[in-house]
Amino acid sequence: MVITVGGIKGGTGKSTISTNLAVWLSRQGHDVLLVDADEQESSSDFTAWRGETRNGELGYTLVQLTGALVRRQVELLKPKYSHIIIDTGGRDTSSQRAALFVSDRYLLPFAPRSYEIWTLSKVLSLLAEVQDVRTSPLQTFSFLNKADTRGVDNAEAMEVLRENEELNFVDFPIVSRKAFATAASKGLSVFEHTPVDEKAVAELNVLFSHVTK
Structure with missing residues (x-):
């Protein structure tokens, strides 16, 4: 399965999702390739640091x-x-x-802020262009990433995403937690870091299980 993690707006945590997904799949015994196609090379930087802190044992290929x-x-x-x-x-x-063009699934993380939601028209336009020329439909999943622990922003963003059926919104939010940055600073996914943030792990388990089934 080929999964692209993308979007139009920066800062939504795409590299965090990508690297944690790569590790999650590899821990299940899968041969995983992580492709860094981002000019910022965040996945590459994470992987380089992971190699240093884990004596070269990445668990996946980059x-x-x-x-x-x-x-x-x-x-x-x-x-x-x-x-x-x-x-x-x-x-x-x-x-x-x-x-x-070569992916089976397209993951679209959105942060629950109004300026993130404004990019929807651009995302929908891109998706329409791609779907129009593909031989088979691209399966899309949109979800909240860096979500708030409380407040109205989450609900407002989810309502807008639900209105756009093409984005196939899934109600499995990933809350903004310190655990993600702390784990990444050690070249680890949240699944590997100790002490374990059970909430972060549970949220990713639910999301990843859904989008890869």
């Missing part, structure tokens, strides 16, 4: 690809891996478009 190479190389590499995760960053780039 490659950097951009532009049309994303599509061509992923098509070649698909038979070699159980799952390929593509971190495309937060802009409408040639890398993201190339990834969407």
Whole structure:
């Protein structure tokens, strides 16, 4: 399965989702390829630090690809891996478009803020263009990431996402927690960090189980 984590707005936690998903799948015994197609190279930086702190034991393979190479190389590499995760960053780039042509699923994290929701029209436009030329439909999942523990912003954002059926909103929010940054600073996923943040782990388990089933 090829899964792209993307969107139009930066700062929604795409690399955090991508790296934690790669580790989650690898811990289940899958051969996983993580493709860093983001100019900021956050997944690559995380993986480099992970290699240092874990004596080179990553649990997955990482490659950097951009532009049309994303599509061509992923098509070649698909038979070699159980799952390929593509971190495309937060802009409408040639890398993201190339990834969407070769992906089975498209994960769209949204932060619960009004300026994040304003990007919906651009996301819908991109999705419509890609769906129109694909031979089979791209399955999409949108969800709240960096969600608040309380307040009205979550509810307002979820209402807007639900109104757009093309985005296939799933009500499995990932709350903004210190555990994500703390784990990443050690080259770890929240599944590996101790002490374990049970809430963070539970939230990701539910989301990842749903989008990969």
